[in-house]
Amino acid sequence: MAxxxxxxxxxxxxxxxxxxxxxxxxxxxxxxxxxxxxxxxxAYDPRDGSMFAAVNQTWGGSRIEVSRDMGKTWKTTxxxxxxxxxxxxxxxxxxxxxxxxxxxxxxxxxxxxxxxxKSEDRGETWSIVKSLDDQxxxxxxxxxxxxxxxxxxxxxxxxxxxxxxxxxxxxxxxxEDGGVTWVQDNKVNGAPSERPDVFYCIHKLLAHPEESGLRxxxxxxxxxxxxxxxxxxxxxxxxxxxxxxxxAAMHPRDRSTAYVIPxxxxxxxxxxxxxxxxxxxxxxxxxDRLDRGLPEGAPMESVREGMHNDRLDPMGxxxxxxxxxxxxxxxxxxxxxxxxxxxPYVTSVHAATIE
Amino acid sequence: MLLxxxxxxxxxxxxxxxxxxxxxxxxxxxxxxxxxxxxxRLRDEHGKLxxxxxxxxxxxxxxxxxWEDAPLHDGDIxxxxxxxxxx
Numbered sequence: 279m280a281x282x283x284x285x286x287x288x289x290x291x292x293x294x295x296x297x298x299x300x301x302x303x304x305x306x307x308x309x310x311x312x313x314x315x316x317x318x319x320x321a322y323d324p325r326d327g328s329m330f331a332a333v334n335q336t337w338g339g340s341r342i343e344v345s346r347d348m349g350k351t352w353k354t355t356x357x358x359x360x361x362x363x364x365x366x367x368x369x370x371x372x373x374x375x376x377x378x379x380x381x382x383x384x385x386x387x388x389x390x391x392x393x394x395x396k397s398e399d400r401g402e403t404w405s406i407v408k409s410l411d412d413q414x415x416x417x418x419x420x421x422x423x424x425x426x427x428x429x430x431x432x433x434x435x436x437x438x439x440x441x442x443x444x445x446x447x448x449x450x451x452x453x454e455d456g457g458v459t460w461v462q463d464n465k466v467n468g469a470p471s472e473r474p475d476v477f478y479c480i481h482k483l484l485a486h487p488e489e490s491g492l493r494x495x496x497x498x499x500x501x502x503x504x505x506x507x508x509x510x511x512x513x514x515x516x517x518x519x520x521x522x523x524x525x526a527a528m529h530p531r532d533r534s535t536a537y538v539i540p541x542x543x544x545x546x547x548x549x550x551x552x553x554x555x556x557x558x559x560x561x562x563x564x565x566d567r568l569d570r571g572l573p574e575g576a577p578m579e580s581v582r583e584g585m586h587n588d589r590l591d592p593m594g595x596x597x598x599x600x601x602x603x604x605x606x607x608x609x610x611x612x613x614x615x616x617x618x619x620x621x622p623y624v625t626s627v628h629a630a631t632i633e
Numbered sequence: 634m635l636l637x638x639x640x641x642x643x644x645x646x647x648x649x650x651x652x653x654x655x656x657x658x659x660x661x662x663x664x665x666x667x668x669x670x671x672x673x674r675l676r677d678e679h680g681k682l683x684x685x686x687x688x689x690x691x692x693x694x695x696x697x698x699x700w701e702d703a704p705l706h707d708g709d710i711x712x713x714x715x716x717x718x719x720x
Contacts (some may be wrong), residue, residue, distance in 0.1 A: 319705035335639075336684070336685045337638070337639040337640075337685055337686075337715040338639055338640070338643050338673075338683065338715075339673065339674060339677060339683050340675070341674075354670065354673075356673075357673045357678065359678035360678060362678075367677040367678060367679060367680060367681075368677070587635075589698065
């Protein structure tokens with residue numbers, strides 16, 4: 279059966295599902311589900327076909343919803359809960375990450391206040407990862423502009439015990455024993471050192487899905503690469519029009535290729551250079567602008583979860599914008615077409631590659 | 634108890650529940666027994682009622698009558714309402 283792509287598009291007013299045809303040329307848009315709640319992130323689990331949605335809502339509190347029938351129906355899961363006796367309560371889910379193929383029942387969630395939650399029953403219930411929560415350095419975590427959340431969960435390609443998490447603003451933590459112990463993982467190589475504190479404002483941390491140890495990271499003011507075996511983050515920002523941005527993606531097969539959408543650090547939009555996806559094919563040494571088909575000079579914005587790729591060949595790349603567009607490229611970013619418009623503010627795009 | 638707006642959806646579409654309760658707190662317990670899906674929608678993990686939840690006894694705001702201790706009488710209608718704030 280031919281593979282197809284379904285886009286889970288989170289917005290500030292609900293979840294939209296864009297179901298693509300076999301050629302990725304036509305998209306049927308369904309939704310919104312859960313409106314008026316904000317969907318900070320939604321994810322597809324290729325291991326069993328589940329879909330998860332981070333439904334962040336004032337009325338009734340935030341919750342995580344799961345669908346076992348490809349988004350036709352949804353079920354509310356047991357809420358993540360912070361320990362009794364503290365002053366923290368579960369406020370929002372920032373990211374949901376299906377676990378490694380070797381741990382088929384495990385799903386991870388990053389929340390606000392910043393914490394890592396683990397589900398061992400396919401997302402039905404969630405438990406806080408106490409070993410990370412007990413880190414003494416947690417006292418130094420502070421909110422960024424969007425709050426204080428754990429948003430990046432980077433699971434190693436071959437060893438599920440090895441993973442990193444990214445926190446705004448708390449830096450990177452690494453475990454190599456499945457979360458029993460954690461160490462801070464914030465050593466930088468080659469970056470300007472004027473604002474080392476800003477480095478801890480992680481914007482997006484990704485693990486390559488096939489190459490163990492390969493990582494790509496978008497930080498508040500920089501971009502970093504890490505090859506297998508390395509223990510520092512290699513500064514890879516030179517050549518980008520700005521050093522600021524959120525959205526990031528890694529090529530699922532090529533070990534040297536990654537993508538970002540730079541934004542103006544003050545305006546928080548893609549101006550004055552206009553919206554564009556930037557690609558490196560040499561581990562961040564150089565960057566090329568990919569904008570064929572995109573509106574010239576448009577001051578659009580794509581946020582933290584705003585860009586994602588499918589697993590087809592050639593790879594499809596997708597991003598959503600604050601003005602309610604979803605743009606797609608089925609040729610690895612070489613050209614773009616708009617596949618949805620007039621949606622609410624797009625907060626996340628997740629490309630599900632479906633058999 | 635009469636559910637309004639989003640709370641009706643959280644209860645699987647239920648509109649109302651009739652129960653015996655002496656206070657708002659008891660009424661909420663009965664409501665959750667009838668519709669367990671409301672438990673985490675009404676209270677956080679520490680048992681505190683969520684913000685942006687309005688409870689009215691007939692036409693009176695329960696916050697002004699003792700909140701969870703507010704007494705109920707035969708025939709009272711407790712309205713469970715998603716509160717709106719801001720402008």
